[in-house]
Amino acid sequence: MADDSGKTTHFGYQTVPEGEKAGRVRGVFNSVASKYDVMNDVMSMGIHRVWKDAMMDWLAPRPGQRLLDVAGGTGDIAFRFLARAGSGHATVLDLTEPMLTEGRRRAEAGRMADSLDWVVGDAMALPFPDGCFDVYTISFGIRNVTRPQDALAEALRVLRPGGRLMVLEFSQVPNDALQRLYDLYSFNVIPRMGQLIAKDRDSYQYLVESIRRFPDQETFLRMIREAGFEQAKYRNLSLGVAALHSGWKL
């Protein structure tokens, strides 16, 4: 769609018209889809698995719950959720088709096929009716959304009263020395690994820049409250390299 609003947003460290961001983000993920899981492992030295498990610990899935996992890509969160809930249903929504096709190819997707739906869609305009999910998750996805506040409003809309929002995202390390060390790693090492493993330095350069541009823990907490979520809280993971934010629709 043409963007005639004249508004701009950030794409990593570049400033781009709002209407261009989604297409560019899609370019990144179309490009990295088949190597996405192995890159996550390498980049975070396996720690993203620990973070996702921490997310499930706080979320405590219950039998029969209906999950919407936005930016759910390769199904990592949905598979974990269904395994912990025992029974239930998960809808995986992503902006890019290749990420979903990659997820559906995985073994867990076959075993849990009856409990899974895969949908290409936009976090800011969800193709679901009001109040139809018990849980909304978005894991390493919200920073790629053009207007995160709009995505939070949509999350609130599709959750039933009593439903839960949980966001896992890279965040800011609240210590200057550690942040410098982490920057050194992420700006120097990650794009090179992206080049080596996925033959795609630019996409990983974007991923690193987008992490630094995303609001810090307290700012994002305020955005969640502003969207209308209650009892909003956050927990730092690995000293704030990532954070979990939780909120309830009451």
Next chain:
Amino acid sequence: MTEPPAFDRRMLEALVCPLTQTRLDYDAGRQELVSQAAGLAFPIRNGIPVMLADEARTLD
């Protein structure tokens, strides 16, 4: 290689038009989900509905 999974009709009940949040009609022949309200047809590719306005076909 196995056939790509077909669109699951069950999903039709779970989905609405992302622009108008109204019901969709399934066109099995064209493999599309049609929103009369928005005047758009959303493609289904490899059994996965693509619910993006900029990927949708404008209805005549």
